[in-house]
Amino acid sequence: MIHFDSDYMAGALPEIMQRLIDTNLEETSGYGTDEYTRRAKELIKSACGNDNSQVYFLVGGTQTNKTVIDTLLERYEGVVAADTGHINVHESGAIENSGHKVIALPSYEGKVKAEDVDSYLTSFFADETYAHMNIPGALYISFPTEYGTLYSKEELSAISKVCRKWDKALYVDGARLGYGLVAEGNDVTLKDLSTLTDVFYIGGTKQGALFGEAVVVNSESKRFANFTTIIKMHGALLAKGRLLGVQFETLFADGLYTRAAKNAVELAMKLQSGFIDKGYQPAIASPTNQQFFKLPNEVIDRLSKIATFEYWGPRGENESMVRFVCSWATTAGAVEKLLAAL
């Protein structure tokens, strides 16, 4: 059986496993106060090219979204997001559990439009009764989105401009950030993210780490002054914090993060081409590691004999939307086998 269900099915990149083995019996202080973590932070700050940035490591994506958003917002503020945004759909109400409304805007293949955000904020604050509403305090977007799509630098700049005009924080969920950065046609860099956003995170879990997300805070925000306490309060402070440091140091020391992402995206493009060759156009124009197709159920059933992948929505009468995900661990052989069975 070959697997295209998700990008967190395998363990970690061999380089990371090796590094964990090599450092295993060293004894260091806990909670991220060790040298590995310090070096990993330096490497990431350097990659972002922003001296004002601060880097923090958390374990998982929902945890990171919950903790960061709770930090960015006042208790009476909500977070604006695409209606398809992960925080609005697949996080078990983690944001609301911290007391914040997720204010959903229409999405376009997973993306929000700067003008929609602007006109939402305009009409919100024009409403004389807005003190009786949950006040928007930040914008959440994902890069790539849940649909594999990307914001262009122009789009991201426009969104950033709107957020700054309204003094709202811009937070980018980068669970699959690397897969976006290396995508063909992408013109957004880590440095852009460091200047255009207030906070973003560099996903590790889906990009070759056992686990771990690197939060990059770009503003000298007072809100993050006691971030360690906030992380701990959210149950999100890893005791053996150096495990995160070791992994991210390995990912960012010599470009491993990028190389691993490239593998996934190249294979996803190969997969896409293969489908197109067989007459199946992508349902969404995704240049990243997730590929969506509306396929006849008989084709789906045939592929299911050799591969696992996910339905995207309910199974239709004759055809259904399905998703194929490549990761750093996907092999060319697996893609070929899938295409052969198509």
Next chain:
Amino acid sequence: MIHFDSDYMAGALPEIMQRLIDTNLEETSGYGTDEYTRRAKELIKSACGNDNSQVYFLVGGTQTNKTVIDTLLERYEGVVAADTGHINVHESGAIENSGHKVIALPSYEGKVKAEDVDSYLTSFFADETYAHMNIPGALYISFPTEYGTLYSKEELSAISKVCRKWDKALYVDGARLGYGLVAEGNDVTLKDLSTLTDVFYIGGTKQGALFGEAVVVNSESKRFANFTTIIKMHGALLAKGRLLGVQFETLFADGLYTRAAKNAVELAMKLQSGFIDKGYQPAIASPTNQQFFKLPNEVIDRLSKIATFEYWGPRGENESMVRFVCSWATTAGAVEKLLAAL
């Protein structure tokens, strides 16, 4: 100046004020443990005709929604509501502040459809990943809705049936309940609400009391076993609880609640007829005390010289939606004066 802004602009019905004066210097125990409160509860239970019902008094509407919904839901559950529902729009995120998502469904003049609720729940629980979502735990509807519309008994029964099928609590926000109960064409009674819902509240603040809402819990739910503690925890337990008892006893002792509501609705119908006579059709077919019209801005400006009322949405270029609200305190003279200026 005459006023049609809202139904909470005046104090209380003279009968209520007299009763508060009459009982003012009596000394009773606090927090609703007094005789007035006991009698008010009996009167309301009797009006509802449900021996299993329990009655509690709170001070205001948002407070009641927040406290009741937090009691109905598990901590990981959300509440389903019309996208126009008060809890989704005008309560400053009070529901989310208690940790619960408001799951918005499409609305039709403020109402949700039983089939929409059913199909939402069907697809929610058909989704294999639903454990990763905020689980719907209750349905919130308002009667009358924020648009003055009413559910028919048939509609309410259908909604109740769906909720019971899925074992979800049905909660009715009755901030303006009396104005609905007395409306022409309404076929829903307090007894119906007592059998078809799990909890509803009988609004006092907008219906002639200084303040106060009567929560009627129809099921012998274990969830309400420590409701006094929950109310107190939400900062919603009135020290001089008898003030609520005295007011609701007065409202329900001899039909005052109904008489006062009738005045408002009759005048609202008179207002509506007057507008129709002048060629302005209601924007929404509301049989209750709120009336909505789309009027030319010049008409709005003319009326504004003698009356206050609210825009319903932003002012348009040529015409705008406005709302006129009648209450127990509205006089026939005020409606005539408004119509004369139309």
Next chain:
Amino acid sequence: MIHFDSDYMAGALPEIMQRLIDTNLEETSGYGTDEYTRRAKELIKSACGNDNSQVYFLVGGTQTNKTVIDTLLERYEGVVAADTGHINVHESGAIENSGHKVIALPSYEGKVKAEDVDSYLTSFFADETYAHMNIPGALYISFPTEYGTLYSKEELSAISKVCRKWDKALYVDGARLGYGLVAEGNDVTLKDLSTLTDVFYIGGTKQGALFGEAVVVNSESKRFANFTTIIKMHGALLAKGRLLGVQFETLFADGLYTRAAKNAVELAMKLQSGFIDKGYQPAIASPTNQQFFKLPNEVIDRLSKIATFEYWGPRGENESMVRFVCSWATTAGAVEKLLAAL
């Protein structure tokens, strides 16, 4: 039966009831945007003599404590209080429900000592692991305390100094403030509270209003910039806000607040003297409207035939602590009758 159970057994001062009657049928805008509220705020600001103060009205004490403390604290901060403090004992976990720890310090007849606060904060921040704790963000004290005792101006100044040294907010629960201000020997004034504290509230519920507490914010704190939204989110925004304005305007227009408090305290002193004359020393040296005695159970049982009052703690084998509370509504006759039965 005569009553000494609590200071919220009767309705409101006749002057307040009259004012509510006089203004009853006026129609004003809601949520405290009316003229009565504006004037009441001006009167209170003037009484406090602090032009920077802002005044807000809420309905009840627990609600006020919950809303104000949640506003003063960051989400990861707790509030320091006497172990006997109302928020630590009798508010059903309302503070924790908003996410904040109540950090209890030892109390002395209901009071905390400035040096205890200072040494607690000193050792807290000296602990290298303090980021792993709930960080103290404010100090809560009550004036008078739950035991009827008062801080002297010197004590209050010392506490204020410690709070400012550590940059922690000082909040005073003044549910019975008037009873403290008029007490013999008291040297603390409203002006002192306005300069020495960050926030305090002037209790109405226990001092002659039907309900209502006036929150005085003395600093130009950004935290209170959206306080109306926070109040609403907590379900604490009264629709007919002018009821609070009318009551506090009446209380502060011509010294009624002080006069009513004096009645209570004078009678409490008369009660105290009477007990002393009969050989019962007060258990706590309270100069305010609450009086505590340890009495033989036979005496308690005898008094219970003509009067109601509360046990303070469990009934002992031979003697028990009881509390007698006088209020603005207590009469000289009631005190005489009680003493006669002693």
Next chain:
Amino acid sequence: MIHFDSDYMAGALPEIMQRLIDTNLEETSGYGTDEYTRRAKELIKSACGNDNSQVYFLVGGTQTNKTVIDTLLERYEGVVAADTGHINVHESGAIENSGHKVIALPSYEGKVKAEDVDSYLTSFFADETYAHMNIPGALYISFPTEYGTLYSKEELSAISKVCRKWDKALYVDGARLGYGLVAEGNDVTLKDLSTLTDVFYIGGTKQGALFGEAVVVNSESKRFANFTTIIKMHGALLAKGRLLGVQFETLFADGLYTRAAKNAVELAMKLQSGFIDKGYQPAIASPTNQQFFKLPNEVIDRLSKIATFEYWGPRGENESMVRFVCSWATTAGAVEKLLAAL
């Protein structure tokens, strides 16, 4: 430098690292739905000998405490704990952040007494005003405690009996469970914990895993029916859940968990004997891997040249309390070196 700071300074047991390497490139489904996790659960259930038990895996201790306690309690309930309990001191208010008060009882070397719990509950529910308090809903104890001490089976049974008498859940924090189970004189077994408690957890982080805690739920509680959603909502659901399964399967397949714990405790005993031999009595009679001594500052300074360890409280003028922690990774050589320097 040798290290006795804590029991989470090294990575993982070599057997665990090997197993992670061996399974690294396998692709499995996420969130603990894999075969490793299933088998690990079976092994733990088998070790506990309770067919009704359910096992869940979380990442860290504070996270586990926060998530389990929030699941055990109603929203208006608090958790009773020793004043020295980890949740009351060192979790950044994580419990309060979920809305629950930590109700502190006096502790005796980290332990609570069954009779204290009973008399607290007795007087709580005897208080007629208890509805105005935060209602105790569960008891939290730790085994071993934060001071390394253990409850005997008799003590644990007595505590369990009190909890059942009052229908309160008993939850045991087993961050260092193994170190307690193997201690000399300990007569408590996993089976005892499975019958005497409602929930307990078997710590992995401090006992040889990279991270991970195994929660054992012994009752067929409805509260845990949607525990996966609750875990996710708390940001505590690990994407690559099999990492937890692989580790705990390794720990419980052939007694590794016990063997590793024994190493730590034997060395701790050796350390203790060494100190006694040199004339330093343990400050607390701990039979587990944590040892506490009050040492002259000059001795502390001397040891600090070759070893790291923690002050337990502030440094005193002449002598100070310090803690030495052995773990699965501690070597005999390290202990000898420390003793040699004493």
